[in-house]
Amino acid sequence: xxxxxxxxxxxxxxxxxxxxxxxxxxxxxxxxxxxxxxxxxxxxxxxxxxxxxxxxxxxxxxxxxxxxxxxxxxxxxxxxxxxxxxxxxxxxxxxxxxxxxxxxxxxxxxxx
Amino acid sequence: xxxxxxxxxxxxxxxxxxxxxxxxxxxxxxxxxxxxxxxxxxxxxxxxxxxxxxxxxxxxxxxxxxxxxxxxxxxxxxxxxxxxxxxxxxxxxxxxxxxxxxxxxxxxxxxxxx
Numbered sequence: 001x002x003x004x005x006x007x008x009x010x011x012x013x014x015x016x017x018x019x020x021x022x023x024x025x026x027x028x029x030x031x032x033x034x035x036x037x038x039x040x041x042x043x044x045x046x047x048x049x050x051x052x053x054x055x056x057x058x059x060x061x062x063x064x065x066x067x068x069x070x071x072x073x074x075x076x077x078x079x080x081x082x083x084x085x086x087x088x089x090x091x092x093x094x095x096x097x098x099x100x101x102x103x104x105x106x107x108x109x110x111x112x
Numbered sequence: 113x114x115x116x117x118x119x120x121x122x123x124x125x126x127x128x129x130x131x132x133x134x135x136x137x138x139x140x141x142x143x144x145x146x147x148x149x150x151x152x153x154x155x156x157x158x159x160x161x162x163x164x165x166x167x168x169x170x171x172x173x174x175x176x177x178x179x180x181x182x183x184x185x186x187x188x189x190x191x192x193x194x195x196x197x198x199x200x201x202x203x204x205x206x207x208x209x210x211x212x213x214x215x216x217x218x219x220x221x222x223x224x225x226x
Contacts, residue, residue: 098206
């Protein structure tokens with residue numbers, strides 16, 4: 001059973017701070033990793049993907065992957081109230097099915 | 113490019129009824145996946161269709177079924193509705209590997225079973 005674990009939160013950070021969201025996964029052969037953002041009442045939206053160990057930066061977002069520790073994280077720098085949402089971690093294993101397993105998400109609240 | 117379109121946006125049904133949800137993927141995308149989202153269980157995979165064939169299936173009872181048409185549009189059907197089927201049903205399209213792992217979600221259909 002492939003599992004993706006996230007702290008449900010809420011994670012509360014002040015505006016301008018760095019928000020750190022974490023995700024662990026159980027399947028060692030996992031190959032692709034994604035972060036989706038879901039605003040309340042809306043559908044998930046892909047914001048980051050990462051495939052190899054290390055950091056990947058895109059604007060204020062940085063995804064970090066450590067396959068040895070089976071750990072992926074998302075850092076949001078200069079957090080804004082508009083970043084308040086649920087962040088879903090998704091993991092896809094190798095072997096061809098390409099169906100991601102989602103974590104239950106971490107609720108982030110950025111307060112002014 | 114138009115996004116993923118799901119209809120209807122909201123549905124209210126009673127137990128025992130049947131429901132059909134529709135999804136039109138992004139133009140050119142051939143893979144359509146369906147997910148059920150509830151506060152307690154999060155996003156649960158139902159099934160995936162590619163070129164009119166069910167390619168992957170999640171762990172849901174046979175009351176949940178789907179199909180895909182030649183234009184990649186997909187429908188999902190739930191028969192004999194139960195109270196526990198109340199959820200947000202999300203459709204997602206993808207362009208195929210390697211991009212196939214990146215999902216583009218529709219706005220969802222909020223189903224309430226009374």
